Structures are given as structure tokens and as C-alpha cells.
Amino acid sequence: MRIDIVFDTVCPWCFVGQRRLDQALAQRPGLAVEVRHHPFLLNPDMPAGGIDRRLYLDRKFGGAHRARRVLDAVTLAGRSAGIAFNFEAIRRMPNSVDSHRLLLAAGQGPLAGRLLDTVFRAYFQHGEDIGDRRILRRLASEAGLCAERLEAELGTSSGVVEVMAANSRAHAMGVAGVPTFIFDHAYAVAGAQEPDVLLRLIDLALETGVKVPVTVG
Template identity: 65%
Template sequence: MRIDIVFDTVCPWCLVGKLRLGQALAMRPGVAVDLRYHPFLLNPDMPEEGSDRSVYLERKFGGPHRARRVLEAVALAGREAGVTFNFDAIRRMPSSVGSHQLLQVAWAVGAVEPTLDAVFRAFFQEGRDIGERAELERIARSVGLPEAVVAEEFERASGAAEVKSANARAHAMGINGVPSFIFNDSYAIAGAQEPDVLLRLIDLALETEVRDPVTVM
């Protein structure tokens, strides 16, 4: 089964959604899954150097009180899914373009899952600025990505443009919020849904596979 996941690395609900999807898939251990991750930019106009986190939150949510309530809800969902968010450690809201470029390298060498986990951990639990190239290079080394390939990706003039193009394609498909999950190109759902909801979509996609087998030419 192919599952396409549209997400952003600075989206806490995307981490919750990833964990919940893992819980749902654990209930179908015999299903072979091909996970494909696609970039989405929650803040497409974020400058390359990022922004002060507190200023960003106040602008996004209309004040510190509402921002605190939203983060408390995310933190609760995170604990239930198995992750502890350390929002107080985050001082900068980064541009996520570079982290998506890093994940393109990880995909090419078959290491996207550990790399994505490391990016999420660095930002949401350690408060590191994943908009900085040096931080991304440290993450790359920690998961064994080839340094030369990582450096080449960050030097490519078209690298950032490709991430932004992927974001534009997601919007053109009608995806305006993340995480979004697409099962076998047939069924889609947005949001960090509970595992039982995702499981129903998985089962529905599996039933469609049986009823309507696809012939690959």
C-alpha cells in the first residue's frame, strides 16, 4: 500500500499524525507499506533566517493566551501519542525549506524515516534551529547521511525552488492543511487523525486493492 504524507517539519500536529499513523499500521502488521513524504510550507513567506518564536506565535494565534491554549492541546495529544514536546526550548521559528531539502537527500539514500525523526526531535524536543544549515548538517551526520551529497544539495541553486514548487502543487491539489494522508491515490484525509480513523482508511484502501487490482504496464 502506498501512503503519501503531505507535511511540514515545523508542524507539531504532523509529528502527532506520524506517530498515530504508526500506531494504526501496527494494527495491520502484514501490510507492506510504501510511505512517501511531500513538502508543505506552513509559512511560505518565512525569511531564511527565521523569526522570533514568541512574535511568530502572537501573530499567528492573535495573542499569547490563545497561543498557549493551542500548544497545550498539541502537548496533550503528543503525550498520548508517545512524544513530549518541549515548546519552551524553541526560541526561533525557522524556515523549513532547508529541512525539506535534507529529507530529499535522505529519501535518495533510503534513510528518510530516521532523518525525519531526527529533525522532529531536534526542533520539538531540543529546541534547535532547524533553519540553520549547520544544524541540518549536524542532524545529517547523526543519521549517517553522506556529507558530500548533503553539501551538494544545499549548494544547488534549484534546491529551495523545488521545495517551494512541491508546496505549490500541494495547494493546487486542494491541500490547505497538514498533515494530509493519501492512501493508494484513492482516499485522502487531513489532520492528525486518531489511529482508529486512519485504520478505517487503511482498510478501505486495502479493500479497493482487492476489488480493483491495478495492472502496471
């Protein structure tokens, strides 16, 4: 089975959704799965150096009180997925393009999944600026990504074009929010769904064998 995930590295619900997918797949240990991740930019106009996190939250949610309500909901959902969110540690809202390029350098496969989890934990649990290339280089090393592969990616502009193109494809497909999961090119669902919901879709895709033309790259 192929599972495509449209996501952004600065989306806390994407962190929750990835963990819930892992929980769902753990209930089908014999299933051979190919997981592919596809960039989506929640903030395509974010300055290269990012902006102050509190300013971002005020603009996005219209004030600290509303922002706190949203973050409390994510924190609660994260606990059931084994995630200890630490939003207070985050000082900057980064531009996520380079973090997506980091994942492009990893390719598709187990390394990409391990690296994505490393990036999520660095940002959401330790408040690290994942728009900072120095931090991305360290995270790449921790996850086992070859330094030469990362430098080759960051040394050209083709990765930026690829991230932007993937973002455009997602919008053209009708993706309006992330995470979005597509199971075997047959069924799609948006949001950090509970593991049992994801498991039902996995089983449905396996049972029907339906294929529809969903182009995600």
C-alpha cells in the first residue's frame, strides 16, 4: 500500500497526524507500506528569516486568548499520540521551505520518516528554529542524513522550485488544510484523524482496490 501525506513542518496537527498514522499501522504489522511526504506551505509569504512567534499567533488567531484555546486543543490531542508539545519554548515562526528541502534531500523512505520526526520534535518540543540552516544541518546529522546530500540540496535553487511546485499541486488537487492522507490513490481524508479512522480507510483501500487519478508527485 502507498500512503501519501501532504503536510507542513510547522503544522502541529501534522505531527499529531503522523503519530496517529503510526499507531494505526502498528495494528497491521504485516502490511507492506510505502509512505511518501509532500510539501504544503501554510505560510507561503513568510519572510525568509521568519517572524516573532507571538506576533504570528496574534495575527493568525486575533489575540492571545484565542490562540491559547487552539494550542490547548492541540496539546490535549498530542498527549494521546505520545507528544509533549512545548509551545512556550517557540520564539520564532520560521519559514518552512528549507525544512522541506531537508526532507527532499532524504528522499522517500524510512530515513525521510525518521528525519521528519526529528524536525517535528526539535520545533514543537524544544522550540528550535527549523528555518535556521545551522539547526537543520545538526538535525540532519542526528537523523543519519549524509551531509553531502543536504549541502547538494541547499546549494541549488531547484529544491525551492520543487517545494513551491508541490504546494501548487496540492492546492490544485483541492487540499485546503493539512495533514491530508491519501491511501493507495483511492481514498483521501484531511485532518489529524484518530487511528481507528485511519485504520478503516486503510482497510477500505485494501478491500476495494479502487484506483482514482490522484496525482501527488
